[in-house]
Amino acid sequence: MHDDRGNAETFEALAMPLLAPLYNFAHWLAGNRDEAEDLVQETYVKALKGFGSFTPGTNFRAWMYRILRNTFLTSRTGLKATVSLDDEENPVTQPAADDDPESLLFARADQEEIRRALEQLPVVHREIILLCDVEEMSYKEIAELAGIPIGTVMSRLSRARSSMRSLLRTKLQGARQ
Amino acid sequence: MTCEWRDKIGAYLDNELSEADDLAMSRHLRTCQDCAMAALGSRKLKVSIKRAASGRFVPSPEFRSRIGKAVAPRSRSLPSWLPGFALAATAIIVVAVGLGLLLRPRQHDVLVEITDLHVSTLASANPVDVISTDRHTVKPWFQGKLPFTFDLPELQNSEFHLIGGRMAYVAQGPGAQLLFGVRKHQISAFVFQERESFARLGAAPKTSQNLAFNLETWTDRGLRYVVISDASAADVLALAKLLRSAE
Structure with missing residues (x-):
């Protein structure tokens, strides 16, 4: 089985460049360093072991994120965080007309405020914002990775952004008064 | 508007x-x-x-090297000062492992994963997420968490008792892991949707051993069952039969 060595080298070459972004994502999900390290380590061990089932030429990055996400969902924190999946049917609330224009409002938000708001989001909302805005994945990639329809990606993303906006709005307008 | x-x-x-x-x-x-x-x-x-948010959290150099070592192709991690005889011994082991891999059917990949899950459950301080001896509590717990449903047997007049259950992922798919006790031993029963990764295991009931764990696997109405334990093969088979008769 001379392929094993070659496989391991291929895996290493593909997987190591993803370490920093995967770790960042894991830390945002789990909320602390120890759990993030455990998650990432388990992901790499599982992925290396299952690399034989990965189809070359398909999306390796999405495959790794999927493993990490599944690992997170079965972890203690993950199970707790996703017990109360919010219902996707509620309409997205639009800001009232007399609010500050958001372009001005968010121009005042500094990085710390954005981070704190992101931390306060329910994990499903935080996750989808990270995948879309930080990892810049397409709706299709996110749908496949999370095993949900594209329509759900869109409605969840829209709800996530709306929560993010109202969190920031409360913080920023509250701070000013 | x-x-x-x-x-x-x-x-x-x-x-x-x-x-x-x-x-x-x-x-x-x-x-x-x-x-x-x-x-x-x-x-x-x-x-x-x-x-x-991007690059907000950065892996420490120690962690990076730990992962690097975990995924590095085997031979690179051999220290250069290793004496010749040790190298020779290692070479023999490498050949043996290589042969083992060569001879090992691919179906074992899934079984290895399932064995790992069972072992890590036994080692865990909180082996199950729903703790109950009552099948009418355990089964509904999985509702909404799994895209399928399954039946649990009546254990009243058997040696087995239910300990609880948890979610399990194998080959990137969700399933149920049910933990049973028999005397001092624990037995895991896994239920997944039958998928391509499992197909090689065959549909008919099959007994096997993996790292000295006794294992029984079969499919029923589109579901793949795997029962695994360090308990005797007879115990594993007995629980498998109970599960197969559950309605």
């Missing part, structure tokens, strides 16, 4: 609109000031999030 275009601003900024919609949106934004302001705000937020 909100403009009908407003809902599409997110998808527009994510580059997810069709070519025609994208063009129409660009045109609309030049004429509708409300939407233009909203788009500006959304774009600002998107960019701020990217800036604030």
Whole structure:
């Protein structure tokens, strides 16, 4: 089985460049360093072991994120965080007309405020914002990775952004008064 | 009243609109000031999030080298000072392992994963997420967590008792792991949707051993069952039969 060595080298070459972004994502999900390290380590061990089932030429990055996400969902924190999946049917609330224009409002938000708001989001909302805005994945990639329809990606993303906006709005307008 | 275009601003900024919609949106934004302001705000937020969250947490050098070692191809981790005889011994082991891999059918990949899950469950301080000896508590716990349902047997007049259950992922698919006790031993029963990764295990009931664990696997109505334990093969088979008779 001379392929094993070659496989391991291929895996290493593909997987190591993803370490920093995967770790960042894991830390945002789990909320602390120890759990993030455990998650990432388990992901790499599982992925290396299952690399034989990965189809070359398909999306390796999405495959790794999927493993990490599944690992997170079965972890203690993950199970707790996703017990109360919010219902996707509620309409997205639009800001009232007399609010500050958001372009001005968010121009005042500094990085710390954005981070704190992101931390306060329910994990499903935080996750989808990270995948879309930080990892810049397409709706299709996110749908496949999370095993949900594209329509759900869109409605969840829209709800996530709306929560993010109202969190920031409360913080920023509250701070000013 | 909100403009009908407003809902599409997110998808527009994510580059997810069709070519025609994208063009129409660009045109609309030049004429509708409300939407233009909203788009500006959304774009600002998107960019701020990217800036604030990407690379926010960085793996430590120690952690990076730990992962590096875990995924490095085997032979590279051999220290250069290793004496010749040790190298020779290692070579023999490498050949043996290589042969083992060569001779090992691929079906074992899934079984190895399942064995790992069983072992890590036994080692865990909190082996199950739903703790109950009552099958009428354990089974409903999985409702909404799994895209399928399964039956648990009546254990009243058997040697077995139910300990609880938890979610399990094998080959990137969700399933149920049920933990049973028999005397001092624990037995895991896994239930998954039958998929290609399991197909090689065959549909008919099959007994096997993996790292001295006794294992019984079969399919029934589209579900794949795997029962595994360090208990005797007879115990494993007995529980498998109970599960097969459950309705």
